[in-house]
Amino acid sequence: MTLTLTLKSPPPFRLDMSGVVPHLLQGLTTQALARLDVTTMRVPVPLGDWFRIAGTPGSDMVIYDACGELDQVGAALQGGNIVVAGNVGRAAGAGMSGGHITIHGHAGAYAGAMMRGGTLDIMGNAGDHLAGATVGALDGMTGGALQVRGHAGRRAGDRMRGGMIVINGHAGAQAGSRLGGGTLMVCGKAGPEAGVMMRRGTLYLNEAGPLPPGFVDCGTPDLVFHKWLAQQLQPYGHSAMALARAKLRRYQGDMADLGKGEIFLCAP
Amino acid sequence: MPKLTTPLLRNGVRIDASFAEAFGMRATAVIITAPNLKWARQAAVTMTGFATSVIGCGCEAGIDAHLSADITPDGRPGVRVLIFAMSTDALQKALSDRVGQAVLTCPGTACYNGLAGSEGLELGDALRGFADGFQISKRHEGRHIWRLPVMDGEFLCEATCAMTRDAVGGGNLLVMGASPAATMRAAEAGVAAMQGVAGAIMPFPGGIVRSGSKVGSKYPGQSASTNEAYCPSLRGAVASALDDDVASVLEIVIDGLDYAAVAAAMRAGLKAMIALGPERGAVRIGAGNYGGKLGPHHFHLADLVP
Amino acid sequence: MTAESGNSARIDGQAAALPEAMGRAAELLASSRQPLVTGLSTDVAGARAALALAAVTGSVIDHAGGEATMCLARPLQDGGGFVVTPGEMRARADSVLVIGPSALHLMPGMAEALAAAPPLALVAGPRRVLQINAGAGPLAGAELAEFPGLSPLALVSLMGARARGHHVNVAATTLTETDRVVAWLAAAHYGVIIFNPLELGAPGVEALFRLATQLNRATRFSTLPLVLSASAETFKTVCLWTTGFPGRVNFATGAPAYDPELFDPKRMVASGEADLVLGIDSFGEGLGVPDHTMAQILLAPSLSGAAKPPDVFIPIGEPGRDHAGVMFDPAIGTLRAMPALAPSPRPSAAAMLETLRALALRKGGAPC
Amino acid sequence: MLTRLQGGRVIDPTRGLDGRGDVYFDDGRILATPSRAPDVTIDVSGCIVMAGALDIHSHIAGANVSTARLLLPEAHRAHMTRPETTWLGEIGFSAAETGRLYAEMGFTFVVEPAISPQQALHAHLELADIPVIDKGLLAVLGNDDFTLGLIRDGAGRAALADVVGATLAQSRALGIKVINAGAAAAFKYNLRGFSLDDVVPHYGVSSRAILEALQQAVLDAGAHHPLHVHANNLGLAGNVETAKATIAAARGMPMHLAHIQFYAYGREGARGFSSAAAELAEVINAHPHVSVDVGQVMFQPTVTISSDIMRQFNGLGEARPRKGIIQEGEGNGGGVVPLVYARDNFFNALQWAAGLELFLGISNPAQVFFTTDHPNGAPFTTYPTLMALLMSADLRDEWCAGLPAEALALTHLPSMRREYSLNELAIMTRSAPATLFGMRDRGHLGAGARADVAVYADQNDRAAMFAKARLVIKNGVTVVRDGKVCADYFGRTLALAARADAAMLRRLEAHSQTVHGINCAGFDVPTFAMPQAHAFEDVACRS
Secondary structure, eight states, rough: EEEEEEESSSOSEEEGGOOOSHHHHHHOHHHHHOOOOOOOOOOOOHHHHOOOOOOOOEEEEEEEEOTTTTTTTTTTSSSSEEEEOOOOOOOTTTOOSSEEEEEEEEEEETTTTTSSEEEEEEEOOOSSSOOOTTTOOOOOOOEEEESSOBOOOOOTTTTSSSSEESSSOOBBBBTTTOOEEEEEEEHHHSSSSSTTTEEEEEEEEEEESSSOOOOOEEEOOHHHHHHHHHHHGGGOHHHHHOOOOSSSEEEOTTTTOEEEEEEEEEOO | OOOOOOEEEEEEEEEOOEEEEEEEEEEEEEEOSSSHHHHHHHHHHHHTTOOSHHHHSSEEEEEEEEEEESSSSSSSSSSEEEEEESSSSHHHHHHHIIIIITTSSSSOOEEESSSSSSEEESSSHHHHGTTTTTEEEEETTTTEEEEEEEETTTEEEEEEEEEEEEEEEEEEEEEESSSHHHHHHHHHHHHHTTSSSSEEEEEEEEEEEEEEEEOOOOSOOOOOOGGGOOOGTTTTTTOEEETTOOOOEEEEEESSSSSSHHHHHHHHHHHHHHHHHHSEEEEEEOOSSTTTSSSSSEEEEEHHHO | OHHHHSSSSSEEEEEHHHHHHHHHHHHHHHSSSSSEEEESOOOHHHHHHHHHHHHHHHHHEEOOTTTHHHHHHHHHHHEEEEEEEEHHHHHHHHHEEEEESSSTTTTTHHHHHHSSTTTSSSOOOOOOOEEEEEETOOTTTTTOOOOOOOOHHHHHHHHHHHHHOOOOOSSOOOOHHHHHHHHHHHHHHHEEEEEHHHHHHHHHHHHHHHHHHHHHHSEEEEEOOOOOOOHHHHHHHHHHHEEEEESOEEESSSEEETTTTTTHHHHHTTTTTTEEEEEETTTSSOOOOOOSSSEEEEEEEEEEEEOOOOOOEEOOBBBBBTBBBEEEEEETTTTEEEOOSSSSOOOHHHHHHHHHHHHHHHOOOOOO | OEEEEEOOOOOOOOGGGEEEEEEEEETTHHHHHHHHOOOOEEEEETTTEEEEEEESOOSSHHHHHHHHHHHTTTTTSSSSSSSSOOOGGGGSSSSSHHHHHHHHHHHEEEEEEEEGGGGGHHHHHHHHHHSSSEEEEEEEEESSSHHHHHHTTTTOOOHHHHHHHHHHHHHHHHHEEETTHHHHHHTTOOOOOOTTTOOOTTTEEEEEHHHHHHHHHHTTTOOOOOOOOSSSTTOOOTHHHHHHHHHHHHTTTTTOOOOGGHHHHHHHHTTTTOOOOOHHHHHHHHHHTEEEOOOOOOEEEEEEESSHHHHHTGGGGGSSSSSSEEEEEEOOEEEEEEEETTTTTTHHHHHHHHHHHHHHSOTTTTTTTTOTTTTTSSSSHHHHHHHHHHHOOHHHHHHHTTOOHHHHSSSGGGGGOOOHHHHHHHHIIIIHHHHHHTTTTTTSSTTTTOOOOOEEEEESSSHHHHSOOEEEEEEEEEEEEETEOOOOOOOOEEEEEOOOOOHHHHHHHHIIIIIIIIGEEEGGGOGGGGTTTTTTEEEEEOO
């Protein structure tokens, strides 16, 4: 069973979609769905004011004509599928523990923040703090798989501790900041200061701006790990596998912290 | 030994109306990869050396199969090794010791879990300390591997390894021929055929054992001793099990991940040896048992012959 | 604008009686889709009243200097840290590291304080002061160290790495200079690092707290963040006990919601999500939001400098001059009571905001 | 308006009352049975009627509490709309919520126990914003240069009494607390541990000397509440010896020891950590001049807020989540370290049991006070559950069944069958704390007492009963009805009318200028600074 939400027109304020995820909607009538509160600002906003609602709530949901004012789409998703046609706002898929979200558009900041499982696939670009940690939280993404087909903003993978992120395009400054684990791949170019304050974990960067001074050159060892990872990367497509199989220079850091993280950067 | 009843005859080879009696064991499997098959095999051969019998070696181990590059976890050629032991603890110790001494040390290799299932043994988890704090843990899609820096790069080792409680050890065939050369030829043909069966290994040297044994001894502390009923040189002096035309006996012992694997291996071995015929190979094929009272698994030759 | 006309209430730039101006402000608040309360250069009473007004009108609220507040708050929230009061720094610190050029002239009296020997130091003698990247503002008598071309974050990270004894990847001259600074730090008995949070940025401050953590393994260290705006610190203090959060709070959905990025006043204005700005500016610190077309209510001692007059202007007094007040005092690191130096009948921001709150309640401005 | 609460079970230990009766009040005061008919009668039959409860040790305001708020945005009420609840969400973490939640449990007076004199104004402004309840604070001395210098220089009893008097007056405090005497100063000289007879570098005075000097000075300054002591070695294995030595150091004079659960540890067992609560309770029973509060641990995540800065620094490694703030100041400063107390954790289970052992092992309920050291052992919102545990051995057995047996084996809790009566609970939470602070018109329902009354529906589920009072009267005003605050009411902050010696004030000012470069009048708490005209209520000194 699929629930279909079609945005009538772009709202002049943000909408909080965190209550509109499959496990919270089971058994609701269309009327009850229309009354769901998606308010973030002073004016009370029921879902039905801004969306045409069709179908029945089940494990699957489709949002049409979405736009950047829709925050927390698929947040805390436990299972099922959400497909979005259009852009989304902040924190799409934040805290999700299972299921699949596909966004055929761009996502705002904190997409996949603190996700624990499931898959998040962003066909367009992603904003800052991709898979990161919201204020005060010590862990960003801890599990699951996240792919951005376009580019990502600053601090992609901030505080990530587990799971896999593949960015097919470029990443902004400080990709992989404060990383504690997991693997982040940037198939395009990463901005300056990648891996800053990284403790553990792995970055694969096709190209990068200047690295922080706490990353030391460990040469170009031929590691079986790359071959192993390349095998795991089949679902992410050719560019990710090619990056894992490229000749890679290993930098270890950030020595300003624990210094057990690593950046694999394509050797020219 | 139970009294023999009328044997079956296949292609002139007498097949005893007997059965192999086998025991439940714990087993695990690892996949060893390397830049080429030579070095993967080298690690596996070293690791499975001196692993013929739990009695003296703590475990029984052998190479199960060669794996082509397209089916291994890292896209390199590899081999699958099976290890059997009587208890989880013994299996864990054998696994840690052998991977630690023979695979970790062997250039170019990586080591992965080779068995489906949830019950786990420590693999990399038991070895990571070797890296003295430089080890790196990676998890991906439910798999957890350790990367241990070593002098040729890294030793990649999966953290844990599955274990099965359904394993069967001690399946066997007794190959009896008119001359030592014919007996050896038959046994070699049997082992070659059995090596093609997945999930089963023949842990003795070259898959063959000559010192078939009985339980106990006249000497205290000697838990197993020579099976005089099958020793041709004692034929007249003891209650011999040998016919007049048998000049030499060899045994093939089989351990499998489950009952079916042992049965399949025995079936394949019987078929190959029967095909040789009594002139070039065995005149008679039997199986060892303890009267059916000790081992829960019985492999009747009558059920396995072609 | 004459001083006299600047002292009367105004509606659309025209002088108006105060009750009319207050009524107009209440109307604007009631009809707003999303009000934003900002500026907030005011005292404790003004901050309390502004928060209470924001609560009943469902507003987003933050100080105009909220960015500097967040540059210090975010690293503390993300990892904790070490801080010390100015008074204790003066008394105990035998070694003071000053990062950046702006640090000292932002804190009145600091240069003189650093020049004096610390009376309670373990070892008697003059205070050691080391200034990094002093630029145009070197302190008399201080040792200097220069790290050209390094970002503040890279600089602090480098010190942190060397303090841990880790290898780094920098030019030999930079390494030598870093090691000199780290050795200097290690020789401290009680060291304090003075920094400007806005200059270091949140990541730089986080790295600095990690450096302090590392230094505290062997000796004693703390940090003294400069307070860029006393009223910003005042607002943060009151906002913490009122809402539990240091600012950037939204009352629109009832309970205070906190998001240091979403409820940034500049973003709220730039995105058009706020359609009314209520600004309080007792000390002429400005509202911090760019020129805009939305409605605006301004509470300030006088109308001056604004390109476009606000829809409603309400004159107020200045705390500590026209009326008594309580403000955060950077020199003592906590709140301090200020009697009125030149008492006048000008109303306090708090009084005007409380009246507005009463009017807003009457107009049913509360969304919940 | 003369009001009668009719037909409830009135429990008033001060007057030895426990039985069905009526309570009258008018104009904010309790009356004896009046001669005229009441204007209003409220039927409270089936209910328990007690005076409003008093909490003598709860970190509810001030700079350190705000630092905790700042540190943990993710822990208080969700900053994003979902999830709606977070691990400290139930305490709200704001002044308004603190007052509301205390009032709904029937509390009408709470003491914030650790305010640096330099930060008294901040604390008072915050206390003034806590609705409904009356408040008070304790000022912290004993790690500041001025006090240590006086003791070092042998300034004598009168000078120390003057410092205490000046501090009480300037901070508008109800009493004086000393926190790990000398350790915060020693920590600034890089000492990492500090015991009763250790000496502060630079000053050459021991923790014991500071303790003894302040204990005497507090008595001499006329404070009702004796020196409130946070002893050395908090939380360390074997620290029961410290607690016993500190009690001995009281030399037969009044002293209050705070959160002694954290000092009830021996060194037995495989992990070298055991409960010595039974032993400590015996020592307390033998020293009736000493009072204690418990600092009970309950199983949940919380945040520790303490001016024992050395201990907080040493505890950073145990922080969960792994972050903390160490703020150093002119005296103690403050440290904020979040912690998780877990049922399946050996140490935490042992701490929980040790706290209950103390409650049950100390014979006189007037000597032991009801605290969790909020929020250090647990948030104050766990009080109702804790009350239920004290009142039911069966309930304790149920809890014990879910705890590590290894921990319980190192305590006496499973064999302790004592159950608190409602009367004993009323002594601990009403009459005794009022006496401890010299408040004759609180903690009881006799004629002339303040009309602070808590009415609970008598239920078998004691936790539910104490969580939501049926009715709470504050100064004669109905502030809580059916467990919900129903009035916009603000109580006052009680401050001791202590004598500030003019000469001593001048010395303090000169010292502050010379050593800290600060005009110490900046630390004053003038009435004009307060949001309400009558924010304070003076309490006369002990005569």
